[in-house]
Amino acid sequence: MNTPAEHTPEPASPGAPGTSAKAEVDLETRIRLSHGLVDHTLQQAGIRALHVKGYAAATIFPPERSSSDVDVVVDPTRTDAALDALQNAGWELVTGYDEGSIFRHAATLWHAHLGYVDVHRHLPGFRARPAEVFEALWDRRTVVDVAHWPCPVAAPLDHVLIIVLHAARNPSRGKQDVDHVLSGLTGAQRATLQRSVRDWGAEDPWLVATGEDLGADPSQVRVWQAVHDDADRATLLSARLHAARTPARKLRVLAAAVVVNRAHLHMALGRAPRRRDYLREYRRRIAAVATHVREGS
Amino acid sequence: MTGKPTEDAVPAAPTHGSTSPGDRWAAAHHVSWTRTATGTVAVLHFAHPVPHVLNEPAATVWELLAGDQDADPDGSTRTETSQNDEEPGTRPRTLDELAEGFLSRTSFIGSAPEADELRAGLLHVLHQLELTGVVRRTADR
Numbered sequence: 374m375n376t377p378a379e380h381t382p383e384p385a386s387p388g389a390p391g392t393s394a395k396a397e398v399d400l401e402t403r404i405r406l407s408h409g410l411v412d413h414t415l416q417q418a419g420i421r422a423l424h425v426k427g428y429a430a431a432t433i434f435p436p437e438r439s440s441s442d443v444d445v446v447v448d449p450t451r452t453d454a455a456l457d458a459l460q461n462a463g464w465e466l467v468t469g470y471d472e473g474s475i476f477r478h479a480a481t482l483w484h485a486h487l488g489y490v491d492v493h494r495h496l497p498g499f500r501a502r503p504a505e506v507f508e509a510l511w512d513r514r515t516v517v518d519v520a521h522w523p524c525p526v527a528a529p530l531d532h533v534l535i536i537v538l539h540a541a542r543n544p545s546r547g548k549q550d551v552d553h554v555l556s557g558l559t560g561a562q563r564a565t566l567q568r569s570v571r572d573w574g575a576e577d578p579w580l581v582a583t584g585e586d587l588g589a590d591p592s593q594v595r596v597w598q599a600v601h602d603d604a605d606r607a608t609l610l611s612a613r614l615h616a617a618r619t620p621a622r623k624l625r626v627l628a629a630a631v632v633v634n635r636a637h638l639h640m641a642l643g644r645a646p647r648r649r650d651y652l653r654e655y656r657r658r659i660a661a662v663a664t665h666v667r668e669g670s
Numbered sequence: 671m672t673g674k675p676t677e678d679a680v681p682a683a684p685t686h687g688s689t690s691p692g693d694r695w696a697a698a699h700h701v702s703w704t705r706t707a708t709g710t711v712a713v714l715h716f717a718h719p720v721p722h723v724l725n726e727p728a729a730t731v732w733e734l735l736a737g738d739q740d741a742d743p744d745g746s747t748r749t750e751t752s753q754n755d756e757e758p759g760t761r762p763r764t765l766d767e768l769a770e771g772f773l774s775r776t777s778f779i780g781s782a783p784e785a786d787e788l789r790a791g792l793l794h795v796l797h798q799l800e801l802t803g804v805v806r807r808t809a810d811r
Contacts, residue, residue, distance in 0.1 A: 398706070398712060398721050399706060399707055401707065402704055402706045402707075402712045402721065403721060405702075405704045406702050406703075406704060406712060406714040406721050408702070409701075409702030409714065409716070410702065410714060410716050410719055413700055413716045414716075462719070463719060484719070486719060486720050486721060487714075487719065487721065519702075520702035520703060520704040520714070521702055521703050521704065522702040
């Protein structure tokens with residue numbers, strides 16, 4: 374994630390012994406500590422949450438893999454309450470659930486001393502209902518200590534599936550993550566994963582991430598491939614419009630493509646957008662729509 | 671729902687249950703801690719979420735906090751040389767002196783108000799430890 378300028382912690386230097394001196398706390402330390410505070414905060418509010426990826430997947434990822442934020446999947450029936458609880462505990466909302474991505478799946482919050490947390494209301498890639506997926510993940514959960522705090526995490530094979538689906542939309546580290554987490558699985562474990570893919574309707578991102586076709590929908594695969602490849606705006610728009618089955622959905626996709634995402638623009642610029650920034654962004658979005666119409670795709 | 675892994679198919683999952691003094695202290699007092707890349711200990715008290723870096727070897731930290739001279743959060747044996755060795759008469763005796771001595775060896779991010787919050791949080795934790803007799807053992811030694 375690109376860190377907005379105003380969200381960068383102020384670096385400091387250690388002072389002499391006996392003074393209340395400032396000190397640098399490296400990113401890995403802050404993120405590890407954050408897991409415990411996020412978990413404690415949500416627990417206190419009675420909200421179930423699973424920690425995913427990053428240091429919560431330490432037994433699955435390579436040991437040297439770093440993470441720049443905390444990711445949690447919360448009970449889909451308590452998504453707004455989760456944001457309230459974290460904001461009351463000192464986090465600041467950066468982007469809401471509807472603003473973060475085309476999947477509208479996660480909100481991003483920032484804590485001045487600790488960094489970012491992404492709160493997922495669902496995991497992109499599953500056609501099954503979010504509540505169905507969450508309850509199954511929760512039933513099979515285990516616990517991993519992060520910074521000596523017990524954090525609920527998905528069961529190992531479920532966590533592998535989550536990581537693979539995330540890799541389908543992660544152009545930077547996706548392939549190496551997939552290669553790592555799938556290597557060493559037994560045939561039985563692979564078969565179990567494939568059953569989960571089919572049961573939860575995750576064939577489309579699974580194909581993009583692994584190259585294995587378990588019954589994917591070509592039109593949806595085209596969207597996932599565009600995301601995976603970090604395709605330009607016009608290509609992604611074409612794929613999304615092609616995948617939208619009804620006129621109403623196509624209109625929604627077009628509307629989303631034109632309307633400026635204020636939070637994203639703010640993050641990209643590192644400052645509050647001005648009028649000319651909005652106009653420039655509108656022109657770029659409309660140009661993407663025009664490209665799509667002109668190419669007739 | 672099908673696809674539920676059998677016990678044979680699931681890779682061994684890590685289990686929670688470490689009983690080191692550091693873990694017991696952390697769980698009881700809503701604190702998380704970790705070693706930084708340079709080997710110091712970073713602690714976060716959830717009621718006062720400003721992470722602070724303890725510029726002391728971990729063994730010394732746990733002597734102060736858990737009252738167990740041989741305890742290291744990871745269960746390893748302390749070295750013979752203790753950086754907490756002090757000359758007679760200078761060792762902290764009261765709880766506040768203990769806290770101040772502890773705080774004087776820490777560095778943390780934040781401005782003065784946050785430092786006050788941190789001090790308040792640390793004193794709260796140390797008072798809790800006094801109630802369990804842990805800190806008293808340390809102060810009386």
